[in-house]
C-alpha cells in the first residue's frame with residue numbers, strides 16, 4: 001500500500017531530493033540528485049515538473065504495463081535516473097519525499113511541452129556539444145564538480161532512464177539547456193546534441209528488456225525489449241553499457 005501523501009515531513013523530503021547521494025548513499029548509484037533534472041526543486045514547468053503529480057497518480061503507464069503509485073514512480077527514477085536501489089515504499093525517506101511533492105499539488109492542467117521528435121545527427125551533435133555544453137558538463141560528459149553533473153559515464157543516468165530516450169532528452173535540452181542561456185537552441189540542434197550524448201556509455205538497467213510488456217515501446221527507446229522482439233518490431237542497435245554500481249531491484253513487484 002502506498003503511504004498517504006501527507007504522512008511525511010516535507011522539509012526533510014526536499015533535503016533528500018536535493019542531496020540524494022549524500023543523504024542516501026546506499027540507494028544512490030551515480031552523482032545525480034533528483035533536482036538535477038527536475039529543476040527548481042520540481043517547479044520548473046518544462047523540466048518534468050512535480051506540480052500536480054500527487055493528483056496524477058496512481059496512473060497506468062505503458063513502460064511498466066500496470067497502474068503505478070507515485071511511490072513506485074519515484075522508485076523508478078531512483079532505480080533508473082539515479083541508477084540506484086529502490087526504497088521501501090513505506091520508508092520514512094519515501095514518505096518525506098512524497099510529502100514534499102504533495103506541497104506542489106495543484107488541480108491545474110500541466111503545461112504543454114513542445115516535444116522534439118526530429119532525427120538527430122550524432123556527428124553534428126558532438127561538435128555542438130563541445131562548443132555549447134562541455135564547459136559545464138565536461139569534454140567527455142563526465143561532469144564538473146560544483147558546476148554541472150555528468151551526462152555520460154558511470155556518474156550519469158542509466159540506459160533505462162527516461163532521459164536516455166532521445167526525444168525526452170532533446171525536449172529537456174530545448175527548454176532547459178544551456179543552464180545559463182535557455183531557449184537558445186533550435187529543435188534540430190537539441191536533437192543532434194541528444195543523439196551525441198546518448199552515444200556515451202552509461203550504466204545498464206537490469207530487467208529493461210521487460211519494459212513495455214504490451215510491445216509498444218516508443219521509437220526512441222534505446223534498447224530492445226522482449227515484447228517488441230516477440231512482435232517482430234524493429235529493434236534499436238546495442239549501446240555501450242557500464243556495469244551497475246548497485247542493484248536496482250530491492251522491491252520489484
Ligand code: HEC
Pocket residue numbers: 017020032033034035036037038048049050052053054056070073074077078081082097157161162163168
Ligand atoms: C536524469 C534525470 C532525472 C533524475 C535524476 C530524476 N528524474 Fe524523475 N523523471 C525524469 C523524467 C525524464 C521523467 C519522465 C517525464 C515524462 O513522463 O515524460 C521523470 C518523472 C518523474 C515523476 C513523474 C512525474 C509525473 O507527474 O508524472 C516523478 C514523481 C519523479 N520523476 C520523481 C523523481 C525523484 C523523486 C527523483 C530522485 C529520487 C527523480 N525523479 C530523479 C528524469 C529524472
Ligand code: HEC
Pocket residue numbers: 032033035036037129132133134135136137147148149150151156157163173177178179180193197
Ligand atoms: C552554464 C553551465 C551549463 C551549460 C552550458 C549546460 N548545462 Fe546542463 N546542467 C547544468 C546544471 C547546473 C544542471 C542542473 C544541476 C543541478 O541542479 O543539480 C544541468 C543539468 C543537465 C542535465 C540533467 C542532469 C544530468 O546531468 O543528466 C542534462 C541532461 C544536461 N544538463 C545536458 C546539457 C547539455 C546537453 C548542454 C548543452 C546543450 C548543457 N547541459 C549545457 C549546467 C549547464
